Amino acid sequence: MTPTVKAILANYESDNPGVKGNLARILMQGRLGGTGKLVILPVDQGFEHGPARSFAVNAPAYDPHYHYQMAIDAGLSAYAAPLGMLEAGADTFAGQIPTILKCNSSNSWATGANQALTGGVDDALRLGCAAIGFTIYPGSDDVFDMMEEIKELSAEAKSVGIPTVLWSYPRGGALPKSGELALDVGAYAAHMAALMGAHIIKVKLPSDHIEQADAKKAYEGHDFSKQSDRVKHVVQSCFNGRRIVVFSGGAAKGADAVYQDAIDIRDGGGNGSIIGRNTFQRSREDALAMLDKLVGIYKGEQ
Amino acid sequence: MTPTVKAILANYESDNPGVKGNLARILMQGRLGGTGKLVILPVDQGFEHGPARSFAVNAPAYDPHYHYQMAIDAGLSAYAAPLGMLEAGADTFAGQIPTILKCNSSNSWATGANQALTGGVDDALRLGCAAIGFTIYPGSDDVFDMMEEIKELSAEAKSVGIPTVLWSYPRGGALPKSGELALDVGAYAAHMAALMGAHIIKVKLPSDHIEQADAKKAYEGHDFSKQSDRVKHVVQSCFNGRRIVVFSGGAAKGADAVYQDAIDIRDGGGNGSIIGRNTFQRSREDALAMLDKLVGIYKGEQ
Amino acid sequence: MTPTVKAILANYESDNPGVKGNLARILMQGRLGGTGKLVILPVDQGFEHGPARSFAVNAPAYDPHYHYQMAIDAGLSAYAAPLGMLEAGADTFAGQIPTILKCNSSNSWATGANQALTGGVDDALRLGCAAIGFTIYPGSDDVFDMMEEIKELSAEAKSVGIPTVLWSYPRGGALPKSGELALDVGAYAAHMAALMGAHIIKVKLPSDHIEQADAKKAYEGHDFSKQSDRVKHVVQSCFNGRRIVVFSGGAAKGADAVYQDAIDIRDGGGNGSIIGRNTFQRSREDALAMLDKLVGIYKGEQ
Amino acid sequence: MTPTVKAILANYESDNPGVKGNLARILMQGRLGGTGKLVILPVDQGFEHGPARSFAVNAPAYDPHYHYQMAIDAGLSAYAAPLGMLEAGADTFAGQIPTILKCNSSNSWATGANQALTGGVDDALRLGCAAIGFTIYPGSDDVFDMMEEIKELSAEAKSVGIPTVLWSYPRGGALPKSGELALDVGAYAAHMAALMGAHIIKVKLPSDHIEQADAKKAYEGHDFSKQSDRVKHVVQSCFNGRRIVVFSGGAAKGADAVYQDAIDIRDGGGNGSIIGRNTFQRSREDALAMLDKLVGIYKGEQ
Amino acid sequence: MTPTVKAILANYESDNPGVKGNLARILMQGRLGGTGKLVILPVDQGFEHGPARSFAVNAPAYDPHYHYQMAIDAGLSAYAAPLGMLEAGADTFAGQIPTILKCNSSNSWATGANQALTGGVDDALRLGCAAIGFTIYPGSDDVFDMMEEIKELSAEAKSVGIPTVLWSYPRGGALPKSGELALDVGAYAAHMAALMGAHIIKVKLPSDHIEQADAKKAYEGHDFSKQSDRVKHVVQSCFNGRRIVVFSGGAAKGADAVYQDAIDIRDGGGNGSIIGRNTFQRSREDALAMLDKLVGIYKGEQ
Numbered sequence A, B, C, D, E: 001m002t003p004t005v006k007a008i009l010a011n012y013e014s015d016n017p018g019v020k021g022n023l024a025r026i027l028m029q030g031r032l033g034g035t036g037k038l039v040i041l042p043v044d045q046g047f048e049h050g051p052a053r054s055f056a057v058n059a060p061a062y063d064p065h066y067h068y069q070m071a072i073d074a075g076l077s078a079y080a081a082p083l084g085m086l087e088a089g090a091d092t093f094a095g096q097i098p099t100i101l102k103c104n105s106s107n108s109w110a111t112g113a114n115q116a117l118t119g120g121v122d123d124a125l126r127l128g129c130a131a132i133g134f135t136i137y138p139g140s141d142d143v144f145d146m147m148e149e150i151k152e153l154s155a156e157a158k159s160v161g162i163p164t165v166l167w168s169y170p171r172g173g174a175l176p177k178s179g180e181l182a183l184d185v186g187a188y189a190a191h192m193a194a195l196m197g198a199h200i201i202k203v204k205l206p207s208d209h210i211e212q213a214d215a216k217k218a219y220e221g222h223d224f225s226k227q228s229d230r231v232k233h234v235v236q237s238c239f240n241g242r243r244i245v246v247f248s249g250g251a252a253k254g255a256d257a258v259y260q261d262a263i264d265i266r267d268g269g270g271n272g273s274i275i276g277r278n279t280f281q282r283s284r285e286d287a288l289a290m291l292d293k294l295v296g297i298y299k300g301e302q
Helices: A003-010 A017-027 A045-049 A051-062 A066-073 A084-086 A119-128 A144-161 A183-195 A213-219 A227-237 A253-268 A285-299 B003-009 B018-027 B045-049 B051-062 B064-073 B083-087 B121-126 B143-159 B183-195 B213-219 B227-237 B253-269 B284-298 C003-010 C015-026 C046-051 C051-063 C066-074 C083-087 C120-126 C145-161 C183-195 C215-221 C225-239 C253-269 C284-298 D003-010 D017-027 D045-049 D050-060 D064-073 D083-087 D121-126 D143-159 D184-193 D212-221 D227-237 D253-268 D286-297 E004-008 E015-028 E045-049 E051-062 E064-073 E085-089 E121-126 E143-159 E185-194 E215-217 E227-237 E256-265 E286-297
Strands: A039-042 A078-081 A097-100 A130-137 A164-168 A200-204 A244-248 A272-274 B038-042 B078-081 B100-103 B130-138 B164-168 B198-202 B244-248 B270-272 C037-041 C076-079 C099-102 C131-136 C166-167 C200-204 C246-248 C272-274 D038-043 D078-079 D099-102 D131-136 D163-169 D200-204 D244-248 D272-274 E038-040 E077-080 E099-102 E130-135 E164-168 E202-204 E244-248 E273-275
Touching: A003 A017, A003 E121, A017 A130, A039 A066, A039 A097, A039 A244, A039 A285, A045 A051, A045 B183, A051 A066, A051 B183, A051 B213, A051 B227, A051 E085, A066 A084, A066 A285, A078 A227, A078 D200, A084 A097, A084 B183, A119 A130, A119 A144, A119 B143, A130 A144, A144 A164, A144 E121, A164 A183, A183 A200, A183 A213, A183 E045, A183 E085, A213 C076, A227 A244, A227 A253, A227 E051, A253 A272, A253 A285, A272 A285, B003 B018, B018 B130, B038 B064, B038 B100, B038 B284, B045 B051, B045 C183, B051 B064, B051 C183, B051 C215, B051 C225, B064 B083, B064 B284, B064 C166, B083 B100, B083 C183, B121 B130, B121 B143, B121 C145, B130 B143, B143 B164, B164 B183, B183 B198, B183 B213, B183 B227, B253 B270, B253 B284, B270 B284, C003 C015, C037 C066, C037 C099, C037 C246, C037 E130, C046 C051, C046 D184, C051 C066, C051 D184, C051 D212, C051 D227, C066 C076, C066 C083, C066 C284, C076 E256, C083 C099, C083 D184, C099 C272, C120 C131, C120 C145, C131 C145, C145 C166, C166 E085, C183 C200, C183 C215, C183 C225, C183 C272, C225 C246, C225 C253, C253 C272, C253 C284, C253 E064, C272 C284, D003 D017, D017 D131, D038 D064, D038 D099, D038 D244, D038 D286, D045 D050, D045 E185, D050 D064, D050 E185, D050 E215, D050 E227, D064 D078, D064 D083, D064 D286, D078 E202, D083 D099, D083 E185, D121 D131, D121 D143, D121 E143, D131 D143, D143 D163, D163 D184, D184 D200, D184 D212, D184 D227, D227 D244, D227 D253, D253 D272, D253 D286, D272 D286, E004 E015, E015 E130, E038 E064, E038 E244, E038 E286, E045 E051, E051 E064, E064 E077, E064 E085, E064 E286, E085 E099, E121 E130, E121 E143, E130 E143, E143 E164, E164 E185, E185 E202, E185 E215, E185 E227, E227 E244, E227 E256, E256 E273, E256 E286, E273 E286
Parallel strands: A039 A078, A039 A272, A078 A097, A097 A130, A130 A164, A164 A200, A200 A244, A244 A272, B038 B078, B038 B270, B078 B100, B100 B130, B130 B164, B164 B198, B198 B244, B244 B270, C037 C076, C037 C272, C076 C099, C099 C131, C131 C166, C166 C200, C200 C246, C246 C272, D038 D078, D038 D272, D078 D099, D099 D131, D131 D163, D163 D200, D200 D244, D244 D272, E038 E077, E038 E273, E077 E099, E099 E130, E130 E164, E164 E202, E202 E244, E244 E273
Antiparallel strands: none
């Protein structure tokens, strides 16, 4: 256990050794093990967009084993997926990579901003997962329900030594599409996740737009044109760095943009990337090369 | 136990021996036992359409024992029905045919796309069932509720060694009637069932129509005019063949069309047919002859 | 135990001895004991119509003991009532007449087609009831909720040896008032009750009208002008006679009509009558005379 | 124990000794102890109307101890109040007066005809209460929910020896304000309470108006111009006198009207008064004098 | 233990020693320990307004430890915050300051007047909290749901020796914004909290406006132009002083206004202040100076 990881775990001061042990499993895993940085592979696109939109461009990715193997071979920190995806490889790859059971899911037909519960703590335990994952949509008409679901799920998970990764994605309600990526909105969403008791907070990289009229004054006089400064504000909003924060990669895009994001996350004090479509929608070779470079960035080699 | 069945069971790697044992009961049953292929008799039409529309054309079928006997005499893999239907024959036919308790049901008066829970895991256990069955309607306004119901039910069933057969029928919400049988929609519905952790996935044979605008690009350049290729895509969407997929027969139709469907399912790598009205709405003699031929197709004799 | 009753009980092949024993209590009770025929006294009009509309015409009927005594003195098979009515006489008449706890109830002010749960299995046990009773309204917007309530209640009851009597009364939703008594609708409602796992099915005597367009074809070429033939079709729809079916008497009417109904029920193979207002809204003497005649009809003496 | 009280308890024939014992505590308490008559002090006006409207006219009544002491000093049968009010005096006055925990409450801002659950059976047990109290609003859109709440609560209470006092106040839904006090409506509400299994039924004194068109015929030819005859009909509607019925006093009014009501209740066979605002909105001296006179009326001394 | 605190605890006469012990922990803590007066630091603004609006003006306050340390250094009575905030310092500061787990929370995007449950009694126990906190919105369309949530939570808390602090903030429904601070409305809200069984009642300082038409008469002839008299009426409405009442400070404002409020609370017999933004939105030095002065006021030194 490195001093860096020990220092991170010390911030989770009210958690039991089970929770800390599972956080350590993730923080000590793979090529970034011990650095306090993370790269996580999430594969929940099948629920969100369906199989063909997710995997047709790289057909081997239809097979759940493909993703486990990718996360292991790339030396990543953890692999996150819904119930069925994990069940299909949990035995073959047991002990080789920490897994995160994504416990709720939406789909392309959903008319409201909500998700269905599709997994639980008992599932996470029997599949040997290191954490559970859950999405809330701050701003949504249903956000109180989603918050109460994760309140229950997270309390149950904590009691059996399983940490919670909270996807906090502003969406729905009175929040316009144009405001979902605003800096104030993203920092607020991250702070809500911290207040809910999340161990790892997953948000999107924010733009420099300020959406809420009431929040404008608080941001006046500060320059947030640099992405790394925006990352810094999000990290600050997560108990001044006392909680692990990772940023999602968004839609597949050019490799350079992916690398620049990682550099900014690192320079802003973020803990890492959670990156799905940008890996499995490339060929295995291209994905491995990209992940190798991302790991290098977080190790400070680039 | 044949190597084929062993290979199928190996794909259910995270399941306990109870679940695998019940899957084996179905896969080793009847004339297709050991081949990895299945023909299942479902009789839930009474709920869906009422007794006269279901059975008046073949009055002996009003008697629940008729269907048990048909499934046994035809050498089928399993018999699926709602609570009352199974209770009425569970003792007489105990040990002679694996049964699947259909746990939710709709009816002709339903105004929304949803179903009522009418059976549970305790019922399945006391009736000696080999599996539970459940329908979800992807696209429906109530699909999150349905998903959460089967999430609970399926977790309970897995814990006591009972596998889940998931009927995944796109319907309702923003999905037009014309899109319910589209290839992209059907593959998505099958994939959702796999992600939910279903052991056996039951879908309808899709057409070559692509419904979702966002999905069109993923299907470009592929030719899905052959039904067996569409079956292949659905199987691929179920974890690249790691899950058993069976196709429903739909409304009663000409025998030749029924046979052609089975040939295409077989050639596309599907695991079999689940065929109700096409059997019990024919005379016993005709039904037995048709089932004999279907079994032959799946055995590769035709 | 007569061979007739033994044969009926044999149809409940998946039920435990507790359930069969309570069915036997009802089938062996009173003057029809052993014949396989039943006359049940239900007094839930107070909930449905209020006390004055129910009892003012025959004031002694305000007293719950009146009905217990009537059912006993007339040699009936069972007495069915809501919680408070049974509590008020359960001790005085313990062991003298099987009772059925009606577990849900509506009232004259209800705006939707639903009922409130007003009793449960624990109540049935402590009051020594032989069965629970429950109403569903097939067609109603709330029917899925009602079905899920009785699914839970009935499973709990079965597990402690208590059978379920299901009132299946089509009403509400898209079903017009004029279709509530249609033959296809009534047979469908009875079949749904059988599929739900009911032990005794209670429906109304249907007219020869066919309501559902989709069902017309199934009834073509059959003549249902005789009421006994309509009863026969309902019985057929209840697993071809494997379930006990009783018919309700409806509003108070002339004695001859009551007798003719009973003759038709008997001749069509129904198991009996459940008859409330036609008894307690007559004087005790008239009611006893009528019940005596009804018993005679079911004994085949008329 | 007097023969009168023994006879009343005998009507609760299905209840356990715990429930009967608590009914006896109330029936044997105070100056009316043993007579079968009751005067109960209810103080839930703070919830309904707020503190100033309830107590400003008589400021000592802001103190919960004031009401306990009043009920004791006036020799009343029981004191009913919401959770906080009872908690504030339960220890000081333990053993001096039976208390009734009012378990649901409304307030002046409520837009619908419903109440919030604010106390439960565990609270009643730990506070040593002799009964729980609950309000239903027959006619209300939410009445099925309220009925299901008291069904649960009452079953739990009965199982631990605690009787239920049911406030049955017609209100809401299709029922016009002008019909809330109608004789048919009040008798129906009282009957519903009896059917729900209530031990003590609390209703308002009805007018001689008949509200429901369908009920008019049942009341034809009867003269209900005398209030005592209306009381008699309500008592008859409560299982012909097998259940204790008390009548509420309504808004503060002239003393003579209060006395006349009590005389009519007594003459009609009602069991007593439940009288709040007419006591605590008078000075302690005036209230004690009034209660003394009321007790005298029920003792037949006036 | 001082006689003053003993006298306060004696008012909680129905509570178990666990609850009284935790109340004593708060009442005996810090510089006001033993005086019966309280100053509580609440930091739930991050949920309500987001991180930047709450903490940007005083950046060290992004760190949860900052607030614990402030409460300790200022010699306050307790520190109240949501789950994540407490978890982040519960171990470091264990035993140094009583904490109150705020169990529900709203946010800036909420469209209705409700909150989400974000913490529970098990959390309070494992974090060693001295109390739970909860907000209800009297007047809101959802207030019955909120009341039922705290009814459950509070009963659970009492059973394990944890008292409840109830934030009672009129809002929503038919209540106009202009009436939220009215004297009658505030006193009613405080009284409802007392009736719900709260141990510490937290309300806003009311204006001298009377909002409810029906309440005007009760206030006629009384002069409420002095703030200390309005405090007195609120205290009277909390069981005539039998419950601890604290007043919130509202938005950040001038120091003199803050001091005057405290003087009026003290002179009106209130138990203290719960003051958040007015402390953490000032520099640590200014906040400590202000809190020192407030403590002085409550000690009667000013």
